[in-house]
Amino acid sequence: MKKFAVVAAMATAFLGSTAVYAADVEVIHWWTSGGEQAAVSVFADEFDALGEDKWVDTAIALGENARAATMQRVLGGDPPGAAQFNPGRQYEELIAAGLLLDLTPLAEAEGWDEIVRPDVIAEPCHIDGKWWCVPVNIHSEAWMWASIPAFKKAGVDLPTSVSDLVAKAPKLQEAGLIPYAQGGESWQLNAAFGGIIIAELGIEQRDQLLRDHNQDIANSPEFTKVFETFRELKKYSDPGSPGRNWNDTTNLVLTDQAGVQIMGDWARGEFGVAGKKPGVDYACLPLDSANPFVTTGGDIFLFFKQDDPAVEAAQLKLASTMISPRVQALFNVAKGSMPVRDDVDMSLADDCMKLGLEILKDPANVVTSANNWLSNDTTGQMQDLIAEFWANDDMPIADAQKRYAEILATAD
Amino acid sequence: MTTEALSPSASRVVEGPRGAKPKRLTISRIGVYAFLVLAALFFLMPLWVMVVTSLKGMPEIQMRNLFAWPSELTFEPWIKAWDTACTGRDCNGLKPGFWNSIKITAVGTFFSIVIAAMNGYALSFWRYKGANILFGLLLFGAFVPYQVVIYPLILGFRQVGLFGTFPAIIIVHVIFGMPILTLLFRNFFVSLPPELFKAARVDGAGFWQIFFQIMLPMSVPITIVAVILQVTGIWNDFLFGTVFAGRENMPMTVQLNNIVQTTTGVREYNVHMAATILTAAVPLAVYFISGKWFVRGIAAGAVKG
Amino acid sequence: MILTAIGVFVVCIIYSFLLSFTSSRLFPSFDFIGFDQYERLWSTQRWLVSVNNLWIFGLLSIGSNMVVGYLLAVFMDQRIRQEDLFRSIFLYPFAMSLVITGLVWRWILDPNYGLQATVRGWGFADFSFAPLVDSNTAIYGLVVAGIWNGVGVSMAIMLAGLRGVDSEIWKAAKIDGIPTWKTYLQIVLPMMRGAILTAFILQCVGVVRVFDLVVAMTQGGPGIATQMPAIFVIQHITDRANVGLGMAAATMMLLPVVLLLGLQQFIQWRANQKRMNS
Numbered sequence: 001m002k003k004f005a006v007v008a009a010m011a012t013a014f015l016g017s018t019a020v021y022a023a024d025v026e027v028i029h030w031w032t033s034g035g036e037q038a039a040v041s042v043f044a045d046e047f048d049a050l051g052e053d054k055w056v057d058t059a060i061a062l063g064e065n066a067r068a069a070t071m072q073r074v075l076g077g078d079p080p081g082a083a084q085f086n087p088g089r090q091y092e093e094l095i096a097a098g099l100l101l102d103l104t105p106l107a108e109a110e111g112w113d114e115i116v117r118p119d120v121i122a123e124p125c126h127i128d129g130k131w132w133c134v135p136v137n138i139h140s141e142a143w144m145w146a147s148i149p150a151f152k153k154a155g156v157d158l159p160t161s162v163s164d165l166v167a168k169a170p171k172l173q174e175a176g177l178i179p180y181a182q183g184g185e186s187w188q189l190n191a192a193f194g195g196i197i198i199a200e201l202g203i204e205q206r207d208q209l210l211r212d213h214n215q216d217i218a219n220s221p222e223f224t225k226v227f228e229t230f231r232e233l234k235k236y237s238d239p240g241s242p243g244r245n246w247n248d249t250t251n252l253v254l255t256d257q258a259g260v261q262i263m264g265d266w267a268r269g270e271f272g273v274a275g276k277k278p279g280v281d282y283a284c285l286p287l288d289s290a291n292p293f294v295t296t297g298g299d300i301f302l303f304f305k306q307d308d309p310a311v312e313a314a315q316l317k318l319a320s321t322m323i324s325p326r327v328q329a330l331f332n333v334a335k336g337s338m339p340v341r342d343d344v345d346m347s348l349a350d351d352c353m354k355l356g357l358e359i360l361k362d363p364a365n366v367v368t369s370a371n372n373w374l375s376n377d378t379t380g381q382m383q384d385l386i387a388e389f390w391a392n393d394d395m396p397i398a399d400a401q402k403r404y405a406e407i408l409a410t411a412d
Numbered sequence: 413m414t415t416e417a418l419s420p421s422a423s424r425v426v427e428g429p430r431g432a433k434p435k436r437l438t439i440s441r442i443g444v445y446a447f448l449v450l451a452a453l454f455f456l457m458p459l460w461v462m463v464v465t466s467l468k469g470m471p472e473i474q475m476r477n478l479f480a481w482p483s484e485l486t487f488e489p490w491i492k493a494w495d496t497a498c499t500g501r502d503c504n505g506l507k508p509g510f511w512n513s514i515k516i517t518a519v520g521t522f523f524s525i526v527i528a529a530m531n532g533y534a535l536s537f538w539r540y541k542g543a544n545i546l547f548g549l550l551l552f553g554a555f556v557p558y559q560v561v562i563y564p565l566i567l568g569f570r571q572v573g574l575f576g577t578f579p580a581i582i583i584v585h586v587i588f589g590m591p592i593l594t595l596l597f598r599n600f601f602v603s604l605p606p607e608l609f610k611a612a613r614v615d616g617a618g619f620w621q622i623f624f625q626i627m628l629p630m631s632v633p634i635t636i637v638a639v640i641l642q643v644t645g646i647w648n649d650f651l652f653g654t655v656f657a658g659r660e661n662m663p664m665t666v667q668l669n670n671i672v673q674t675t676t677g678v679r680e681y682n683v684h685m686a687a688t689i690l691t692a693a694v695p696l697a698v699y700f701i702s703g704k705w706f707v708r709g710i711a712a713g714a715v716k717g
Numbered sequence: 718m719i720l721t722a723i724g725v726f727v728v729c730i731i732y733s734f735l736l737s738f739t740s741s742r743l744f745p746s747f748d749f750i751g752f753d754q755y756e757r758l759w760s761t762q763r764w765l766v767s768v769n770n771l772w773i774f775g776l777l778s779i780g781s782n783m784v785v786g787y788l789l790a791v792f793m794d795q796r797i798r799q800e801d802l803f804r805s806i807f808l809y810p811f812a813m814s815l816v817i818t819g820l821v822w823r824w825i826l827d828p829n830y831g832l833q834a835t836v837r838g839w840g841f842a843d844f845s846f847a848p849l850v851d852s853n854t855a856i857y858g859l860v861v862a863g864i865w866n867g868v869g870v871s872m873a874i875m876l877a878g879l880r881g882v883d884s885e886i887w888k889a890a891k892i893d894g895i896p897t898w899k900t901y902l903q904i905v906l907p908m909m910r911g912a913i914l915t916a917f918i919l920q921c922v923g924v925v926r927v928f929d930l931v932v933a934m935t936q937g938g939p940g941i942a943t944q945m946p947a948i949f950v951i952q953h954i955t956d957r958a959n960v961g962l963g964m965a966a967a968t969m970m971l972l973p974v975v976l977l978l979g980l981q982q983f984i985q986w987r988a989n990q991k992r993m994n995s
Contacts, residue, residue, distance in 0.1 A: 032673075
């Protein structure tokens with residue numbers, strides 16, 4: 001490897017910096033569902049089409065497993081060329097340890113400061129004036145995905161909020177449908193719960209809870225209501241839920257076996273792959289239609305320093321590709337997410353995406369992702385708690401709430 | 413207790429039973445057979461389910477007939493599991509993992525047994541003070557929960573720049589196989605009559621000469637046991653494979669898990685079951701071919717105690 | 718060679734042990750904070766559940782494997798026909814990895830298409846057997862899979878032990894008119910101490926390490942109902958980036974192993990003492 005680096009460096013000196021070398025960039029990501037595969041293929045194909053460099057795909061199902069693999073590789077001194085993370089604090093130690101490729105020169109040349117919006121999307125990558133990662137999309141983590149035929153069959157209108165869903169659930173049940181489809185992995189449960197927090201508490205209070213760890217709110221009766229709603233939903237879920245992937249869960253809505261799934265807008269990728277039409281086959285509904293919101297979750301890629309200058313050049317090329325307007329449009333349409341820049345041709349966007357973009361326009365509707373404030377250690381504790389609460393009907397709500405408050409009180 | 417496993421009792425499995433004398437077909441005989449047959453059905457049921465599931469199409473699987481023979485036989489799931497099942501954009505099925513596992517198992521087994529045989533030989537002469545502590549440590553090594561050593565081991569491989577390479581996964585298997593295999597060989601060599609060694613010594617044979625010309629040929633049975641133990645152990649390993657093998661050397665068990673956890677809409681149980689059978693094929697073949705040796709291998713594995 | 722291997726074990730264990738007293742996150746740091754990680758560990762619900770699960774899983778699967786293993790061994794010892802065939806059937810699951818064991822049983826226990834649905838399809842509409850979907854019963858689903866995988870080994874070791882018992886004993890018992898079952902239970906069983914201990918310790922080691930089975934079968938769910946210490950450690954040294962806590966958990970995992978070995982050494986020591994005295 002070292003030898004190769006030396007040869008490459010000599011060759012660079014010899015031929016000048018314009019020479020092209022083939023380099024492999026290994027990318028670890030967790031995009032394994034149908035819609036996600038279509039999306040990641042946009043990146044891979046567009047990158048491969050640029051020249052000799054190759055995208056080397058390492059897909060590992062489930063975010064925590066993929067991140068674990070990346071972390072093991074980092075610890076072992078063999079990091080991949082690029083790796084997917086959620087924006088926020090998941091990679092703060094990697095930056096501090098100086099393991100990441102500094103993207104600042106590229107970002108300045110392309111004016112990322114100007115084009116990436118809203119600010120809350122840029123912030124997790126743009127730290128103290130330096131760019132450490134590439135934001136590739138904005139994912140709103142909480143929508144209600146509803147099957148229109150299912151609600152027709154039950155003879156009720158589409159729900160306008162989570163509590164409205166709870167009210168209509170018995171009708172769906174009578175019609176032999178699963179009123180509420182929930183995947184059993186802890187991150188899914190925590191994400192749905194997080195969405196209900198925003199819908200029930202409102203953005204202001206929710207921020208004080210998760211950002212400032214406000215104990216008054218954590219112990220308030222309003223927050224109790226969130227737990228109550230979540231337990232109500234449990235009653236209307238199906239026994240196949242434990243361990244089920246999110247996309248297999250989406251499939252239940254997609255095939256009209258279930259009424260609603262609460263999931264991020266990546267679910268749209270699955271509907272897209274299946275050829276379903278928004279407004280006809282399925283509907284995307286805000287968790288609270290009276291006060292719609294979008295959250296600014298999403299995905300970022302960071303690039304690890306490598307010895308080989310040819311690889312580094314390829315990494316920068318990949319970073320640039322990911323954020324370029326054309327790729328942003330293609331990728332986000334496939335993925336179901338919103339582009340990180342405004343100057344993108346979104347004529348391909350469907351009604352659901354347009355609705356999201358519409359809500360995004362008003363800064364008052366934009367909810368900062370909790371990942372920006374909470375470490376993975378803290379998020380993990382919440383996931384454990386919420387998963388336990390969901391699975392164990394005997395767990396008193398008061399206990400769960402108290403433990404949630406304690407996690408926040410001791411959060412780092 | 414360490415010598416127990418290699419004492420005659422372990423190998424006596426191959427001899428005849430000694431229980432109560434057989435009688436005519438009495439009620440108790442029927443009871444014995446009924447119990448055994450019922451137990452056998454329980455043990456066979458999953459294998460049957462695996463096989464029939466892997467030969468069905470998805471629509472038939474959703475008809476909820478776990479045990480039924482497929483009404484429409486298809487080998488599609490097998491082909492898919494071996495050749496085209498996807499994790500991410502890689503759609504090569506299990507076959508790269510199969511060859512990786514073959515490589516890892518062959519090389520890993522070879523080195524761990526050669527080294528353990530030499531260790532066991534050398535240690536069989538060491539009956540001085542400290543031997544007890546050493547064996548205590550060996551036992552301990554055979555018992556240590558892997559999770560305790562994994563983190564420092566990752567950092568260690570980083571130091572020597574081997575993390576995620578083929579040598580790394582081999583070294584890990586050799587290290588973790590060493591305590592048990594060394595005990596196995598040491599106990600075997602100790603059980604040999606010391607006159608053998610003395611006679612050779614008188615004839616002027618050196619330490620290594622004795623090892624290669626006398627000890628090694630005699631240790632064929634124990635080596636077979638060790639091979640069986642290591643082959644199944646390494647082939648079935650999951651944890652080390654995920655952590656240390658690296659992308660290019662990913663063993664079959666890890667790939668199997670990746671394929672199974674990757675779903676696009678519905679769990680393709682038929683493909684999953686075909687994939688599990690394929691992954692289990694090698695240890696099962698070892699098991700059925702080696703027959704009674706396998707039982708001995710397990711009894712020898714009891715050296716761990 | 719062997720010293721290198723032992724050295725690796727010892728050094729790694731000491732290193733892990735030291736890290737458990739630090740505030741290490743993703744990378745090792747030697748910022749010592751005393752017993753804080755242990756305090757947090759033992760007030761973490763998930764850890765408590767994991768430890769509890771290990772006990773349930775351990776007691777039940779070891780217990781069943783020993784009892785059923787002995788029963789099978791005794792029945793196999795009745796000069797039955799096709800002994801080899803039966804032995805092959807009882808033992809083959811052991812050749813399969815725990816990943817495979819987990820996947821197969823996950824499929825059999827699938828509530829919608831597996832055993833439960835099939836039996837219901839036969840007309841038993843009330844039949845209910847889907848332990849994995851309920852957080853109160855999921856751990857027993859794991860136990861079933863564990864038994865399927867592990868009984869054969871106990872059986873093989875104990876059968877070897879049975880065959881090792883002196884045949885004179887049988888003759889003597891017969892002459893004294895002791896019934897067969899009593900001979901097995903009261904005379905032969907105590908004579909097989911070695912085989913039993915061997916089988917027992919073999920099972921124990923497997924239980925402390927249990928990881929693959931859970932990963933393949935339930936991934937710790939539903940909720941955190943089937944979490945195990947091994948998963949806790951792995952997750953905390955990677956994705957959760959809290960190595961200090963992970964190492965504290967790993968150190969706790971080492972404890973039962975140390976105790977077990979201590980017990981074994983003690984038994985051996987006492988046996989030696991006895992031998993010397995007599």
